[in-house]
Amino acid sequence: MGSIEIFANESYFSLTMWSLVLLFLVAVYSSFNLNITKAVWYLFAGLTLEFLSAWYGYHIGYFNSAGVSINILVAIELSFSLISVVMLALAASEILIGKTPSAAYITGGIAMGLVAVIFYCFIYPDGDMIVRMRKIFPIAGFAFLTAAFWSKAFTPRHFGYLFAAIVTTITSFYLLMRLFDIESFVTGTWYLSSFTYVFLAISLLMMAAGYAQYKADKLEDKIEQYNRRLEEIIKSSPFPIVISRLTDDKILMANDNAVKLFGLMPNELERYRLRDFFADSDNRQLLTERLEKETEVHDFEILAKAINGETPFWLLTSANVIDYNYDIAIYSSFQDITTRKNRENMLKNQAIRDPLTSLYNRRYFEDEVKRRIAQAQAEHRQYSVLMIDADHFKRVNDTYGHKTGDKVLIELSSTAERSLRQDDIVARYGGEEFVVFLPDLSAEEAKGVADRLRETIAKIIVRSDQGDEVTFTVSIGISSSAISDNIDTLIKTSDDALYRAKENGRNRCEIFTVDDLKNFNAAVEHKDDSANHHPIFDKENAQEISLLDGIDANHIVEAQSQIEQPEAQKPQETYPILGVDNDELK
Numbered sequence: 001m002g003s004i005e006i007f008a009n010e011s012y013f014s015l016t017m018w019s020l021v022l023l024f025l026v027a028v029y030s031s032f033n034l035n036i037t038k039a040v041w042y043l044f045a046g047l048t049l050e051f052l053s054a055w056y057g058y059h060i061g062y063f064n065s066a067g068v069s070i071n072i073l074v075a076i077e078l079s080f081s082l083i084s085v086v087m088l089a090l091a092a093s094e095i096l097i098g099k100t101p102s103a104a105y106i107t108g109g110i111a112m113g114l115v116a117v118i119f120y121c122f123i124y125p126d127g128d129m130i131v132r133m134r135k136i137f138p139i140a141g142f143a144f145l146t147a148a149f150w151s152k153a154f155t156p157r158h159f160g161y162l163f164a165a166i167v168t169t170i171t172s173f174y175l176l177m178r179l180f181d182i183e184s185f186v187t188g189t190w191y192l193s194s195f196t197y198v199f200l201a202i203s204l205l206m207m208a209a210g211y212a213q214y215k216a217d218k219l220e221d222k223i224e225q226y227n228r229r230l231e232e233i234i235k236s237s238p239f240p241i242v243i244s245r246l247t248d249d250k251i252l253m254a255n256d257n258a259v260k261l262f263g264l265m266p267n268e269l270e271r272y273r274l275r276d277f278f279a280d281s282d283n284r285q286l287l288t289e290r291l292e293k294e295t296e297v298h299d300f301e302i303l304a305k306a307i308n309g310e311t312p313f314w315l316l317t318s319a320n321v322i323d324y325n326y327d328i329a330i331y332s333s334f335q336d337i338t339t340r341k342n343r344e345n346m347l348k349n350q351a352i353r354d355p356l357t358s359l360y361n362r363r364y365f366e367d368e369v370k371r372r373i374a375q376a377q378a379e380h381r382q383y384s385v386l387m388i389d390a391d392h393f394k395r396v397n398d399t400y401g402h403k404t405g406d407k408v409l410i411e412l413s414s415t416a417e418r419s420l421r422q423d424d425i426v427a428r429y430g431g432e433e434f435v436v437f438l439p440d441l442s443a444e445e446a447k448g449v450a451d452r453l454r455e456t457i458a459k460i461i462v463r464s465d466q467g468d469e470v471t472f473t474v475s476i477g478i479s480s481s482a483i484s485d486n487i488d489t490l491i492k493t494s495d496d497a498l499y500r501a502k503e504n505g506r507n508r509c510e511i512f513t514v515d516d517l518k519n520f521n522a523a524v525e526h527k528d529d530s531a532n533h534h535p536i537f538d539k540e541n542a543q544e545i546s547l548l549d550g551i552d553a554n555h556i557v558e559a560q561s562q563i564e565q566p567e568a569q570k571p572q573e574t575y576p577i578l579g580v581d582n583d584e585l586k
Helices: 010-033 037-058 060-065 070-097 103-123 127-152 159-179 191-236 256-262 266-271 281-294 338-352 362-378 393-400 402-419 443-458 487-503 514-525 554-563
Strands: 241-245 251-254 296-304 313-324 327-336 383-390 425-430 433-439 474-480 509-511
Touching (some): 037 060, 037 127, 103 127, 127 159, 159 191, 191 313, 241 256, 251 256, 251 266, 281 296, 281 313, 313 338, 338 362, 362 383, 362 425, 362 433, 383 393, 383 402, 383 443, 393 402, 402 425, 402 443, 433 443, 443 509, 474 487
Parallel strands (some): 474 509
Antiparallel strands (some): 241 251, 241 327, 296 313, 383 433, 383 474
């Protein structure tokens, strides 16, 4: 291809060399961005060998003058040209069929060419034939390339192949004209090599750009297929599924079950945001933070709401971050667990609440107040405990029946809850006894609260099954943080104050003071083994228990009969819990 004129002029040579360097750099770049890497390097190797062959032909006279046989020198030159043709043919094969021919074909082609070189250089030397071989070899190489490039020239996004086909066609035409010794194509064509190198480099860049576009289109097709499969999965899923954009939370897709669950308009999904369906904003924030850290969250409970609904409901969601239509999105699936949560809440309430009055039970009260006391101590705040007992409650049961007694307990507890603050804790401690924790109140302040509560309760009217009006009163014992920071001691001392309120006439409040504590401790020290029990169980008679408490009242009667003494030896005692004395029991 190249003319020896290139090496006769320094500027020609320099321009041609820089063109070849440009082709090398583009070949390096293209090898990372094309699917014909081997073809690129075969092409560069073939053109480089052809250039070296021309350089060698220019200096062949010098080597001959050094004593080397001209036949050997010509044979070497033609061998370079032959290998160049083979490289260009391999490049064409890679472009045309995507693979290199078998070694047998390559070896056979090289062998035939070498036979021709040896024959015309050594066996039957023919100067004219050697000259023609010098011209034919480049034509053969570019003919292969031209055919390969034209085969790909009109496929989509392959404008680089079309440009390369035009370049190699022009080069092949010039070489063919030189073969027929047309004068205008024989001289002054030193630029042919530079022209070919530069424009083939441009062709490779165009091929790389086309291949990048081809890969982008393939990727887009894959994304579309993925989205179609995803949409099919979502639509056929038995669970509500929503896809929302991560950046602005806009809903991109929702299946029919999600539309029904959240009350969406299927044709106006983009006007909704996923956060609109969270009843608890903190719950939404926690889910977002977990997704940012883990990109995938499973079995996360959320309190949700429909777009036009007022009643929140519980959902179990699993969410993960996905690519959807070139957006970073959140894929969320939901399961309605409202029934399960209601059952859990019901069981929880059953564990901590009294079944008759719905107040907290004794266990919850003691556990929660322990925590509240520790918090109050840390913040140097006061607190008080009230022990409330219904006066003459057994008389109500005996006169009007246990159902009426239960009504009394329910009204008493309901009134206590309504009359006290939201932070106060009211609990049924046992039978007709109730206990209250009052944070931030001293004993004197708590007495004011207790008196108002006592007066309110005294105004309650309960109707029996027979329609009779039933009224009742309560006695209240008060203990405070000035006495102890131990819940058991507070309950015992408030119960002791309650006992004193009963002795002093009932329907009154008594405070357990610091002075009372000395006598109280002395009494505790002289108690027998039963002293480890709560004072409520140390009293001579057991309290009356509601039928709904699940405790058989017959056990009380049996216990009474076992401890009865002769009439003359019995002391006159008061039963503070029942609110009656011995004479009344008789």
